[in-house]
Amino acid sequence: MVDFIAQFGLFAIFAFFTGGAALSLIYSAYGAERESWILSHLFAALASLCGLLLAGTVLFASGPLSFHLPFSLGIGPDILRFQIDTLAAFFIAAISIVGIAASLFGIQYGKHFLGSYRLGGFGFFYNLFIASMILVVIANNSFLFLLAWEGMAIASYFLVIFERHEAKNISAGMLYLLISQLGAAFLFAAFLILYALTGSWDFDTIRASAGEMPLLVQNIVLALALLGFSSKAGIIPLHIWLPEAHPAAPSHVSALMSGVMIKTGIFMLIRFFVDFFPTAGISWGLIIIVLGAVSSLLGVLYALSEHDIKRLLAFHSVENIGIIFLGLGASITFFSAAMPALGTLALIAALYHTINHALFKALLFLSAGSVVATTGTRNMEEYGGLIKKLPYTAFFFLIGAVAISGLPPFNGFVSEWMTFQSLFAGIGTLPIIGKITFLVGASSLAFTGGLAAACFVKAFGAIFLARPRHEHAHAHESGFLSLAGMGLLAALCALFGVAASAITPIVTRVAESLRAASDIAVPSAPLQSLGGSSLSMSGVAIAVVFGVALCGILVWIIAGRRKIVVSRTWDCGAPLTSRMEITATGFSRSIIMVFRGLLQPSVQTDVEYHDVETRYFTKKKKVELSLTDMYHAYLYSPAITLVEHSARQARRIQTGNLSTYLLYIFLTTLLLLFWALQ
């Protein structure tokens, strides 16, 4: 069985994806839109299931696999080289789990688009998207890798602009494509430099000769890689596409993009900074920690100020990528400071948070999708009280919210705990500059946790609790398959928390596989803290469940026969309307005011009076609260202005006068002659 999967697993994955893509187009061409949608998602789910089996085989049974298809494809010498090492298998597992859940959810999600859009293209790009994500992590050749990377970007671009009747989605897609290509340009440069030095596109050659490269070149390559991959990961200030593109896509695509696509950036950063260039240098680790600290804190603050549910979730991706960066940066610092045991621990924290974020963020996007689909709006101010109409969705969203807020006993807590431990270890052991940076990282993580909890109290409260602020008479629960997709992820969120001691050995194996055997003198115990006491999540879960149960039983014994009267909420004598409830904007206003120096909130009021002369009685008052978009104002706009300005300057040499051009030609020829004769 193991041999069979190891041999044919990869083939099966791509056969199913190809089948899904092709069937989707064929059925759609014959007008069977519904069948096209269902088949494409069904095939994607099957392919993901094969992916999970293959990843499991590599992780538990067979060890790393490599494949080599001897076709030239006409675009390069022999590029079809794949390698599934444990790191790749780990990411395939993450992609596959989210792929299964998102595809299950998607099957019943299609009815919302039936009739308004052609669905064939969607199914094609959906399969292409997941397939290219898997190809990104298994490519063992930079040529093939870049091909897959661009395929992933383009396929997801078409998914983002799927609902193309809304102009906003088109511009969101454009921004996404632009930043994607900008990031890819850095990567092309990095791989071309590597090719120039090693003469090979092969990752194995790059890995083998990385140590012999001149230090300057190493650092240039690493800088280019950091820029390129963190633009995909969505690190501030390269995050601006994320809150535009993720909400624009259909929700199960958002789940895939936010849950796993941005993680391919993390994957490649691990490849570069830990695998290819293991001696990157302490300063790279510290830079990544600072980037992570900024992204996690600002990401959660921006999320707090959002009232569009999907943009809120997108900003939380920025925050969580920041947390992963904290672990990754700590790991790079420790490895460079010749502390491989701690480095492995920090890497485990980063990897564990990567899979955890994939699980709970996908869960949150799917459950948000089920709310958006049934209410027809993404504005949280128009929800309220939906827990009564969508009880299961509300429950799943709550699990996701508790998990992402890092509250025990769910999975988010475990990885944040490990990230904290590695930062604490750094504060204790590193040289002074490292101590300070790690302290900054730990502080930002401490505040991030509390602010994320605040943000999800706001989100859950505004969407599901209290009275409806808008009547959604037709709001109803999603279908069984959609709930199954969410339920799968919710169960995994609980499992990865409570059974942390069973999951960490797997993650440990992945982290240790990246280091030479001699480095790992002491076996890693990722759940052990300073002083040797270890975190037992099952113990925490038992204690909490025991406490709650004991309390319930005692109250039932003492006060079980009490009468419960249902009445109205106390209203101070005035009839209570839904306008008196707190809004999502109002909820987060106080925190935004605390951080007004960072966020630069702006208030615009527009008042209309009954009597313009006296101005005593207001007729209408409109208040608009927003944040200044600092990245556009201070970074992107100046950059755009600079480009336009230099273009205008360059235009000056274009006079349109023939003799001037002749002069240019003459001067150039002269210059070239001079250069050639030197």
Add this chain to the structure above:
Amino acid sequence: MEILFYAFQSLAIPLASPAVLGLIRKIKAYMQGRQGASIMQPYRDLAKLLRKDEVVSEDNSWIFSAAPYIIFGTTLALAISVPLIANFGFAPTGDILVFVYVLAAGTFFLALAGMDTGGGFGGFGASREMMIAALAEGGLILSLVAASFLAGEHNLAAMPSQLATIPLTGLLPLFLAGGAFFIALLAENARYPVDNPATHLELTMVHEAMILEYSGPKLALMEWAAANKLLIYIAVLVNVFFPWGLAVSIAPSALAVAFGIFTAKVFAVAAVIAFIESTMAKFRIFRVPDFLFTSFVLSAIAIILIVL
């Protein structure tokens, strides 16, 4: 034997916590020249509430009904591991981050319950509570981390015995971190100058606003859980940041002495809280962040002093 200790710990805090509330109120009354109610009054209040019928809002969901159990349950889970008079804590919930985040889980559901009623008060209480909790978290975590660096140990149950033997140079950062923790204690337990535990129906209130719609046994649970949380914080403050006087053996005489010392320390903290509440005005809500950042900065300084 261990099970017995756990049972003792998990019973001791809920049984003693109303008395601490009563004690603070009594001291406050004396300072204000009043006789004040008996220290036992909070027990009578709880007993009365537990016997009463309940009125719940028609807008509520199951979150509102489940929250009191979850919040009380989290305090019980932590009560097992907090050092009281000797070091026999339940390790899994004694980890400092578990301690902080399990309490945060209680706050999370408290705020959700406040929003669930659909009244204006609950929502604003929840909003302020989450602001305060989020900003207090930095000082709370870092002050405990500072203590854990000194102790070389991350578990609350084991920290006091390690800290009791640190050299004198370690005392300054320990007390700085203790100050930071005390600020977090005031903020998280809705005491002055952050919140007023004695008012209802003022626009300034936070904790009381969130539990406004509760009545009967669920209100009793909410009040009791708040009292538990206060005693847990006080126990950590007096045993981690002033780590002397815990019993080193389980001989009855040693335990009795340790119990006496613990009571004296709790009394001292209660007196300080009552003193603050009698002599200080409550902060305006937007001055609270400065207060909480002070806590954060104090503990950051403590950490820097320790590791440099």
